[in-house]
Amino acid sequence: MATTTQVAGTSGSLLSSVDLADEMAGIYSNFFGNMYLSPKIMRFIVRKECHGKAIDETYRQYMERLRGSPFSNKEWKDAFRISRNVLQTDRNPDNLDVTDLFCLLENLFARAADNGTRDITGMMNKLRVVKDLRNEVMHNMAATADPQKFSDLTTALLELVRETELFYSLPQAEVEALEKELQDDIDRRLAPEKQVIYYTCSRLATSGKNAVRILWETRLSSEVLMFSNEKVHRQAVFHPLELMLKLGASGNVIPYTEIFQVCEKFIVISGVAGAGKTTLLKNITLQFFELQQVKVKYLQPFNQLILFECRDRSTKTLSEVIEHHFEDLCSNIRKENVLRALLHLDVIFLIDGFDEINKVSSNVVMEIIKKTWRSNCRVVITTRPHFVKQLALILSKNDICHTECEILPLIKLENQLKFLERYEEYHGGSNRSGELCRSFSLLDKNVRSLFTEPLNLLLFCHLCRHFPEKIPLWQTFADVASDIFLLYKTLVLTKIVDSNYINLEGLVDDQFLCIGAAALDFLKSNTLSFSEEEFRSIKKMCNFQLKSAEGISDIDAEIFLSVVLKVHRPFSGKGGITYTFHHKSVQEIFAGKYIVQRILSCNDSINSILGLTSIKRNW
Ligand SMILES: Nc1ncnc2c1ncn2[C@@H]1O[C@H](COP(=O)(O)OP(=O)(O)OP(=O)(O)O)[C@@H](O)[C@H]1O
Numbered sequence: 001m002a003t004t005t006q007v008a009g010t011s012g013s014l015l016s017s018v019d020l021a022d023e024m025a026g027i028y029s030n031f032f033g034n035m036y037l038s039p040k041i042m043r044f045i046v047r048k049e050c051h052g053k054a055i056d057e058t059y060r061q062y063m064e065r066l067r068g069s070p071f072s073n074k075e076w077k078d079a080f081r082i083s084r085n086v087l088q089t090d091r092n093p094d095n096l097d098v099t100d101l102f103c104l105l106e107n108l109f110a111r112a113a114d115n116g117t118r119d120i121t122g123m124m125n126k127l128r129v130v131k132d133l134r135n136e137v138m139h140n141m142a143a144t145a146d147p148q149k150f151s152d153l154t155t156a157l158l159e160l161v162r163e164t165e166l167f168y169s170l171p172q173a174e175v176e177a178l179e180k181e182l183q184d185d186i187d188r189r190l191a192p193e194k195q196v197i198y199y200t201c202s203r204l205a206t207s208g209k210n211a212v213r214i215l216w217e218t219r220l221s222s223e224v225l226m227f228s229n230e231k232v233h234r235q236a237v238f239h240p241l242e243l244m245l246k247l248g249a250s251g252n253v254i255p256y257t258e259i260f261q262v263c264e265k266f267i268v269i270s271g272v273a274g275a276g277k278t279t280l281l282k283n284i285t286l287q288f289f290e291l292q293q294v295k296v297k298y299l300q301p302f303n304q305l306i307l308f309e310c311r312d313r314s315t316k317t318l319s320e321v322i323e324h325h326f327e328d329l330c331s332n333i334r335k336e337n338v339l340r341a342l343l344h345l346d347v348i349f350l351i352d353g354f355d356e357i358n359k360v361s362s363n364v365v366m367e368i369i370k371k372t373w374r375s376n377c378r379v380v381i382t383t384r385p386h387f388v389k390q391l392a393l394i395l396s397k398n399d400i401c402h403t404e405c406e407i408l409p410l411i412k413l414e415n416q417l418k419f420l421e422r423y424e425e426y427h428g429g430s431n432r433s434g435e436l437c438r439s440f441s442l443l444d445k446n447v448r449s450l451f452t453e454p455l456n457l458l459l460f461c462h463l464c465r466h467f468p469e470k471i472p473l474w475q476t477f478a479d480v481a482s483d484i485f486l487l488y489k490t491l492v493l494t495k496i497v498d499s500n501y502i503n504l505e506g507l508v509d510d511q512f513l514c515i516g517a518a519a520l521d522f523l524k525s526n527t528l529s530f531s532e533e534e535f536r537s538i539k540k541m542c543n544f545q546l547k548s549a550e551g552i553s554d555i556d557a558e559i560f561l562s563v564v565l566k567v568h569r570p571f572s573g574k575g576g577i578t579y580t581f582h583h584k585s586v587q588e589i590f591a592g593k594y595i596v597q598r599i600l601s602c603n604d605s606i607n608s609i610l611g612l613t614s615i616k617r618n619w
Contacts, residue, residue: 026147027202033153034098034134035198035344037185041157041164042101042130043093044178048168049108059087059104066111077401079107081263085399086374097344099376102131123167126160138346138376139301144205154186196333200341203329208304212325213289216307219571220282225458226566226582237426238283239419239454241276243269243405253408256280257298260378264403266369268354268391269382271407273528273584274455277382280407281307281350284380288348302378304347307571308364311356311529314574318367324574339371347377352571354383354391356529356578369398386526409452413441416448419457436464439471447474455583463487481589488512492563501552510549511560514542516594519587524610528587529568530579535561564590 053062064070071079080087083100090096096104105127109120133153136143143149161182165175222231243259245252259267271277287296288305308321315321322342323335330338349368357365365381372379383391388404395402410416417437424436440448440460451457463483464471470483492508501507518538522530530538542557564586565579581587598604 024202024206026145026150027205028198029147029150030137030144030153031198031201031205033150033157034137035201037157037182038098038130038134038153039093039096039101040185041160041178041182042098042105042127043096045127045160045164046093046096046101046104048164048170049105056091058089058091063087063107063111066108077263080104082265082376084263085265085401089399095374097376098131098134102127118167123163126156126163129156130160135301138303141205141209141303144303154182157182196337197341197344200329200333200337201344203333204304204326204338204341204345208326208329209289211328212305215325216285216571217289219573220286226462232423232426234279234282235286237422238279239276239410239415239422241280242408244408246404246406254405256284257296259380259405260298260301262403264401265373265378266395266400266402267378267380268388268395268402268404269380269407270385270388270404271382272409272453273384274453274582275407275409276454277384277407278352279454281352281380281382284348284350299348302346302348304342304345305350306342306347307350308352308361308368309356309571310351310353310361310365311358311568311578312364312570312574313358313360313576314570315364316360318364318371321364343371343375343377345376347372347375349377349379351379351381354381355387357387366394369395369400373398373400384528410454410457411449411452413448416451416457417441419454420461423458423461435468436461439464439468442472444475447477447480450477450480453583456585459484459583459586466490481585481592484586484589485512485593488564492560495559495563496555499552499554501549501555507546507549507552507555508560510545511542511557512564512590513594513597514538514545514557515560515564516590516592516597517541519581520591520594520609523587523591528580528584530565532576532578535565535579 050059050062053059057065060071060076076084076088080103083096083103086096086100087104093101093104106124109118109124112118112120130153133149133156137149138144158179161175161179164170165172221234223234224231241256242253243256245254245262254261259269269277269280284299285305285307288299288302306321306325308315315324319335319339322339323330326338349372351365351368354365368379381391385406392402392404410419417440420436420440424434440451451460463480466487467483474480474483489505489508489512492511493504496504496507515538518541522528522534539557539561542560546552546555546557561579564581566582568578568580570577581590595606595609598609599606
């Protein structure tokens, strides 16, 4: 039987009767119960328990007054975990949700139990049932849609009211009034000013995850490798990275799947260029949507996921990010309402590449920081190391505690081999020769230490494929750098082999010098990613150089640049593209070649080359 429920506020006006199918009605009731009824009763208990609290006291100040001494930051963090920021600042329970309320009451009652003044067992048991129901409904779709859960909750809440009566020896009239209010709410299931939230949460629960899955599935599940047009399945070649916790928990090494075990809401993951930050977020996203067909336990506490890239220059607000994720839903519910609803759920926000932040994306990131700190959301932000300080400052200015961790380089030979094996297996299948790993394990130890980032190991795969005979000859970093350069040269030559021009090798050398000059110029300002405009400037300079060589009409500089630079299209598919060298070390190799050439051909000093003004970006 279908249930008809009026839902206000959708598309800004009263939506005519929305016929909620049975499943939807069940989901709606469960959200309504856990987001409205449970907090209402728990807030009533908090008010009773905190009867001695001054209006202007925060819950932290109140708890400190009760115990007679301030909490150290560690004590506070350990006791109040994910709710500690909210309880540190809030002065009344109106904005606390079930998680925060349970945490507060648990701590208040623990004190009472310590004093031996009251038996809190019954009360805690009843509260725990309510909290567990909330978590079950929020984290497990089968439970979200199960109408029995709403019945269980209403029973649990009525029992909690009765327990409260006994616990505080409340006057019967007060309890009856509360019971009646609860029963009325249960019967009506509507809190007019809030109903759009529950409705939207219900829609998100039924279709949100799938909408986002469809959005990311095709974009993220495969990757085109550099130096070739080969596609690999991300999950098939993904190497599970390890992270080292910094700051407080310093030194602990954890698998990436344990990041959400830290109690801070915000997790900053740093890593050098090519360490695998973006790949890690893409992998988490794919796992979240169970594309990997395995149960991903560490993601089970979350019911939605939002992925945002700091290099995005076109998405101006968080609501727009949300609209992009839930396009269908936003076509009949205002995107601002979808965002409001989302902030009531347990969402992971993945923010990639803080080091590439720009004016537009910084507004979105600031919105995420400001809007998620008091919700049940978790935020993971990746960045290259030189931006960690700046990010930490922004977070602390916004009263946000964060955990910082660093992607560990693959230092051990066994890990490097495991990484390479995945790629070799993927390409060779059961016929793989093992040559890649064999060749790597025979490398000189010092040379091997160059290949500690995924990107460098990938580079090794390509070098091994193109020049297997050269690898045993490597003795220094310079040998490797020279072969990397040669690899680029070989790849470009294969693209222009049909040209009639006689001195193709010389042409490539000249083009690479132009690119090297640009690489150096960008390195001087630590710029590792270039906008389309900057790309056009480099291309203009390269084409200018091409024109100076007589007899070339069939080659465009884009051919050279397409081999050397990696194109980054925004995850969202909207906004401008950006370009980087495949790795900072590759950018350095090109810049280095340019410097050496300048010294050899013009006898310029290194200082004059580095201070050169004629290679400004206004080519
Ligand atoms: N865990 C991994 N398993 C397998 N391959 C990986 C892994 N991490 C990274 N790679 C490979 O290395 C390449 C570079 O990684 P990625 O772009 O994620 O690095 P990054 O740290 O985000 O770099 P940047 O700071 O330059 O953006 C990827 O395109 C992918 O091919």
